[in-house]
Amino acid sequence: MRYLLRRLLWMGAALLGVSALIFILVRLLPGNIIDIIAGTEGQLSRSQRLEILHSFGLDRPWPVQYALWVWSMLHGNFGWSFRTSQPVAGLLVSRLPTTVELAALTVALVTLVGLPLGILASITRSARLKLAVQIVGLLGLSIPNFWIAIVLIIVASFAFHWLPALIFVPPWQDPWVNLQQMFLPILSLALGLAAVVVRMTRSSMLEVLGQEYVKVARAKGLGSRVVLLRHALRNALIPIVTVLGLQMGFLLGGVVITEQIFGLPGLGWTLLNGVYQRDYPVVQGAVMLFAITFVVTNLIVDLIYTTLDPRIRYE
Amino acid sequence: MLAQKWELSNGGKTYVFHLRPNVKFHNGQTMTAEDVKYSVERVLDPKSASPWRSWFDTIEEIKVVDPLTVQMNLNAPYPGLLGSFAGMRASGIVPKGLAERENLKIKAIGTGPFKLVEYVPQDHITYARHPDYWDQPLPYLDGMTFKILTEETARVAALRAGQIQYAYVNAQDAQQLSGVPGIKVLKNLVASVTLQYINVSKKPLSDWRVRKALRMAVDTNEVIQKAVFGAAVPSGPIPSGYGDWYLDPKTLPYVKPDIEGAKKLLAEAGYPGGGFKIEIKCSPQYPAFVATALVVQDSVKKLGVDAQVVQQEWGAFVADNATVVKSGGKEGGEIFTSGNSFRPDPDGYIYPYFHTRGSVNYGQYSNPKLDPLMQQARSIFNHDQRRSLYIQIQRTLLDESPNWWWYVPYNFEATSTRVQGYSQSFTGRRFLLKRAWLGS
Numbered sequence: 204m205r206y207l208l209r210r211l212l213w214m215g216a217a218l219l220g221v222s223a224l225i226f227i228l229v230r231l232l233p234g235n236i237i238d239i240i241a242g243t244e245g246q247l248s249r250s251q252r253l254e255i256l257h258s259f260g261l262d263r264p265w266p267v268q269y270a271l272w273v274w275s276m277l278h279g280n281f282g283w284s285f286r287t288s289q290p291v292a293g294l295l296v297s298r299l300p301t302t303v304e305l306a307a308l309t310v311a312l313v314t315l316v317g318l319p320l321g322i323l324a325s326i327t328r329s330a331r332l333k334l335a336v337q338i339v340g341l342l343g344l345s346i347p348n349f350w351i352a353i354v355l356i357i358v359a360s361f362a363f364h365w366l367p368a369l370i371f372v373p374p375w376q377d378p379w380v381n382l383q384q385m386f387l388p389i390l391s392l393a394l395g396l397a398a399v400v401v402r403m404t405r406s407s408m409l410e411v412l413g414q415e416y417v418k419v420a421r422a423k424g425l426g427s428r429v430v431l432l433r434h435a436l437r438n439a440l441i442p443i444v445t446v447l448g449l450q451m452g453f454l455l456g457g458v459v460i461t462e463q464i465f466g467l468p469g470l471g472w473t474l475l476n477g478v479y480q481r482d483y484p485v486v487q488g489a490v491m492l493f494a495i496t497f498v499v500t501n502l503i504v505d506l507i508y509t510t511l512d513p514r515i516r517y518e
Numbered sequence: 519m520l521a522q523k524w525e526l527s528n529g530g531k532t533y534v535f536h537l538r539p540n541v542k543f544h545n546g547q548t549m550t551a552e553d554v555k556y557s558v559e560r561v562l563d564p565k566s567a568s569p570w571r572s573w574f575d576t577i578e579e580i581k582v583v584d585p586l587t588v589q590m591n592l593n594a595p596y597p598g599l600l601g602s603f604a605g606m607r608a609s610g611i612v613p614k615g616l617a618e619r620e621n622l623k624i625k626a627i628g629t630g631p632f633k634l635v636e637y638v639p640q641d642h643i644t645y646a647r648h649p650d651y652w653d654q655p656l657p658y659l660d661g662m663t664f665k666i667l668t669e670e671t672a673r674v675a676a677l678r679a680g681q682i683q684y685a686y687v688n689a690q691d692a693q694q695l696s697g698v699p700g701i702k703v704l705k706n707l708v709a710s711v712t713l714q715y716i717n718v719s720k721k722p723l724s725d726w727r728v729r730k731a732l733r734m735a736v737d738t739n740e741v742i743q744k745a746v747f748g749a750a751v752p753s754g755p756i757p758s759g760y761g762d763w764y765l766d767p768k769t770l771p772y773v774k775p776d777i778e779g780a781k782k783l784l785a786e787a788g789y790p791g792g793g794f795k796i797e798i799k800c801s802p803q804y805p806a807f808v809a810t811a812l813v814v815q816d817s818v819k820k821l822g823v824d825a826q827v828v829q830q831e832w833g834a835f836v837a838d839n840a841t842v843v844k845s846g847g848k849e850g851g852e853i854f855t856s857g858n859s860f861r862p863d864p865d866g867y868i869y870p871y872f873h874t875r876g877s878v879n880y881g882q883y884s885n886p887k888l889d890p891l892m893q894q895a896r897s898i899f900n901h902d903q904r905r906s907l908y909i910q911i912q913r914t915l916l917d918e919s920p921n922w923w924w925y926v927p928y929n930f931e932a933t934s935t936r937v938q939g940y941s942q943s944f945t946g947r948r949f950l951l952k953r954a955w956l957g958s
Binding site: 232233234235238239240241242243244245246247248249250251252254255258286287288289353356357359360361364365366367368369370371463464465466468472473476479480481 | 564565567569570571572621623624638639640641642663665666667668669671672674675676678679680681682715830831832833834835836837838839840844854856858859870877878
């Protein structure tokens with residue numbers, strides 16, 4: 204309990220640090236919303252520029268802007284988008300499900316494919332299978348997922364003349380159409396990540412399988428399945444869960460390009476677009492949301508350790 | 519055409535517009551002169567901070583004569599005003615008071631053929647047919663949805679798979695798509711001239727001979743080949759194809775490179791054998807602009823000039839660009855690769871950039887002989903006189919090269935063969951979708 208309290212305090216400190224950092228970083232980017240609105244063709248006079256600056260509150264000193272932002276965030280108000288005047292909190296909440304779904308389904312697929320393959324690779328005696336798993340793993344690690352995404356689109360449309368409906372349908376409206384829409388993005392993300400999990404599972408399992416207690420378990424006459432799953436896998440899982448947790452965090456924030464390619468209105472693309480548009484409230488809000496999900500995921504992963512390995516106790 | 523007819527008086531300083539009766543807004547309200555006054559005044563109000571205000575800023579006063587008559591008094595005669603109203607940038611008429619009631623950044627009420635149903639940024643825009651559109655039986659389509667797909671590959675794939683019926687594509691994909699069954703590719707010139715703005719306040723680019731010499735070293739057709747795969751026409755300051763205001767591409771100087779002449783001119787300017795550096799900025803957001811900059815870099819090497827191409831993210835690029843204009847050329851950079859898109863009047867390509875008091879003058883370019891000509895060209899109404907003035911101005915500009923003008927690109931749009939009745943516009947806008955329908 205005490206540990207949890209301490210962790211929560213640290214989380215607060217981390218979030219405050221992130222907020223200061225992102226606040227300064229977006230403002231250090233060359234150009235602001237006014238430059239973007241005017242482009243190279245629009246013609247804004249000096250007084251018009253000042254007028255817009257004022258309307259966005261950008262004419263105030265930075266410390267004042269920062270304090271106002273943090274203060275209103277504590278009250279649940281993330282500000283309003285410069286570009287669309289929509290409340291940022293509402294915008295992010297409407298974008299969150301897409302990203303969460305994408306991340307969760309990807310991690311699920313990665314686990315379902317990566318874990319069994321990794322276990323298989325660790326116990327097989329077939330040199331071919333080992334080699335195959337290694338090659339697939341290497342390819343998955345080295346090919347960037349945006350490239351896979353484009354190849355998948357081309358293959359689907361040219362070879363199969365198939366593409367799902369383009370306007371995004373949330374799963375609660377039509378789960379079947381939604382799943383079709385998610386299929387290619389998930390595949391493009393999962394290939395690379397599954398490779399990591401396969402390799403991780405394999406090496407972790409090999410290490411555990413060489414340990415004395417596994418031999419003891421076998422010597423006791425336990426069935427190989429029980430030895431493998433109850434004794435070996437459970438102990439091998441800790442590094443794998445760590446990797447999956449990190450991947451979840453990465454997916455929640457790092458699917459920017461995938462979302463853009465497939466035209467999925469998720470958080471990643473919203474953030475990227477915010478950066479392009481110098482829409483400070485949107486960028487700041489999205490980064491804070493990422494930071495929050497990241498620290499929370501990490502906390503959950505740390506708590507899962509204790510159930511996986513009762514020896515781990517937090518004081 | 520929300521005005522049925524209009525009259526000019528007072529030496530071109532007073533416009534009286536007679537509005538079409540019974541034009542309905544998307545909310546069912548009938549459009550009146552009050553709405554016109556409100557909409558135009560909103561653009562003129564500095565608080566709205568419209569980037570297109572300069573198109574209308576000759577308007578001094580707007581009077582409602584009766585519910586269907588509006589009078590506009592100008593501070594100077596301006597023949598481009600009608601064009602500004604046809605320019606589709608800031609000329610939409612909205613119901614009086616709308617901006618105070620609604621968030622116009624994501625909502626809209628107008629008089630157009632389609633009404634905005636929903637705009638979800640980064641996802642889609644949905645329109646529905648406006649049943650009371652004044653130009654019946656248009657539009658034919660019951661509605662349209664624009665899906666935002668920034669990835670070209672995804673657009674082409676969606677078109678091939680039949681998920682969309684219309685897509686904007688680049689020259690390369692247009693080539694691949696032509697001949698694909700079920701898809702037709704449309705092609706036309708658009709009023710958008712690819713060019714390089716030059717900050718003329720700093721040495722050595724402050725010397726017109728240097729600017730002209732560098733321009734002469736570049737093969738315009740090579741630029742067109744590498745930037746847009748050959749799908750463009752060389753152009754002067756006013757885009758080729760723009761009414762009859764443009765210079766015939768056949769008569770344009772320096773379409774073919776003239777290295778010897780360029781070397782001679784550089785020597786005259788005091789730079790025999792080059793020996794100086796210039797910096798060209800461009801943004802990878804527009805691959806064609808980057809390719810253009812690279813061809814220039816490569817070509818001026820032959821003159822002994824070391825050009826550096828700096829690629830910037832778009833936001834950083836426009837910020838530097840704005841800095842040049844704001845600082846009168848003291849800061850920001852030297853050469854910017856960009857484009858001038860559709861302007862409602864030829865004046866828009868000339869006066870703001872090259873008049874001594876122009877609002878986007880890059881580094882205080884000033885030619886005392888040109889200033890009165892530009893002033894005259896934007897205030898007289900005789901077409902032939904105006905035209906000969908603009909031809910003369912453009913010739914002088916090409917000679918002094920305060921910008922380097924390259925080409926007007928073809929615009930490619932691909933549609934399903936089911937899409938009938940649609941045609942492209944020289945403006946590059948898609949307003950003729952109001953005449954489109956879907957066949958079987």
